[in-house]
Amino acid sequence: MTQDELKQAVARAAIGYVVDGEIIGVGTGSTANFFIDELATIKDRIKGTVASSEATAARLKGHGIPVFDLNDVESIAVYIDGADEIDASGAMIKGGGAALTREKIVASVSKSFVCIADGSKLVETLGKFALPVEVIPMARNAVFRQLAALGGQPKVRVKPGSDEPFVTDNGGHLIDVAGLSITDPVALENTINGMVGVIAVGLFAARGANVCLLGTAEGVKSLRWQG
CATH class of the missing domain: 3.40.50.1360 (Rossmann fold)
Structure with a gap:
């Protein structure tokens, strides 16, 4: 199939x-x-x-x-x-x-x-798919640095065919974090949700x-x- x-x-x-x-x-x-x-x-x-x-x-x-x-x-x-x-x-x-x-x-x-x-x-362990994080635009770079400190490789999602940040239905920007091995999804969800400027993280744990x-x-x- x-x-x-x-x-x-x-x-x-x-x-x-x-x-x-x-x-x-x-x-x-x-x-x-x-x-x-x-x-x-x-x-x-x-x-x-x-x-x-x-x-x-x-x-x-x-x-x-x-x-x-x-x-x-x-x-x-x-x-x-x-x-x-x-x-x-x-x-x-x-x-x-x-x-x-x-x-x-x-x-x-x-x-x-x-x-x-x-x-x-x-999957056995979450994280091979880059973890999306929606942020308030003015906080994008500040959150980006905090996500990098967690050991991931963050990347700002851009509009197709453009270098401009992708804008969500809520007016937010997205950071996709690759390279994570998420062994405690609830703890990581709470950590990222606690970052000032984060609207939501794509962990549903x-x-x-x-x-x-x-x-x-x-x-x-x-x-x-x-x-």
């Missing part, structure tokens, strides 16, 4: 976690896009969605799926999103699609988090996944954690 076929398989399986009559949190990225397309086939069964990015909101609306502002929503039954890496504890690195802050916000208020990914995203649906050549495998 191709990587896209694996993503389609887990997106289809994730429909089984959609709660009828409820609001569903929807993530950002290529795997989440496959889920949105699947969700469109059962859109009449749900009340609506909360999107983790402007791009996701546009895709949902394009399918005629209602999108609510989080401030107008009391609860979210389940949040469904991909991951750049996930380990055996359910901790994840996210943010390759630049939506980490809104993803983290939506995940934090959802009753359950279902991660959907192809099998290559399951304090609030990790409850379920991970992994697309493999043998079919969709399910991992579960308490929470």
Whole structure:
């Protein structure tokens, strides 16, 4: 199976976690896009969605799926999103699609988090994928130096075909930190969150996944954690 076929398989399986009559949190990225397309086939069964990015909101609306502002929503039954890496504890690195802050916000208020990914995203130790950190622009260089002091190799993410910093939906800049071996994801998440000027770090460890649906050549495998 191709990587896209694996993503389609887990997106289809994730429909089984959609709660009828409820609001569903929807993530950002290529795997989440496959889920949105699947969700469109059962859109009449749900009340609506909360999107983790402007791009996701546009895709949902394009399918005629209602999108609510989080401030107008009391609860979210389940949040469904991909991951750049996930380990055996359910901790994840996210943010390759630049939506980490809104993803983290939506995940934090959802009753359950279902991660959907192809099998290559399951790793023993997080960190081979560069860790995204969203920062207030004026604090970019100050945070950059602190991230370098942790032993990583930080790099400012730039706009495609440009030397200008990439700007998120929140107006933030992104620093991608390569070369980390993250053996204690919760501790590192807390450390980076404590740096003045950091908006959010792409470690989802304090609030990790409850379920991970992994697309493999043998079919969709399910991992579960308490929470």
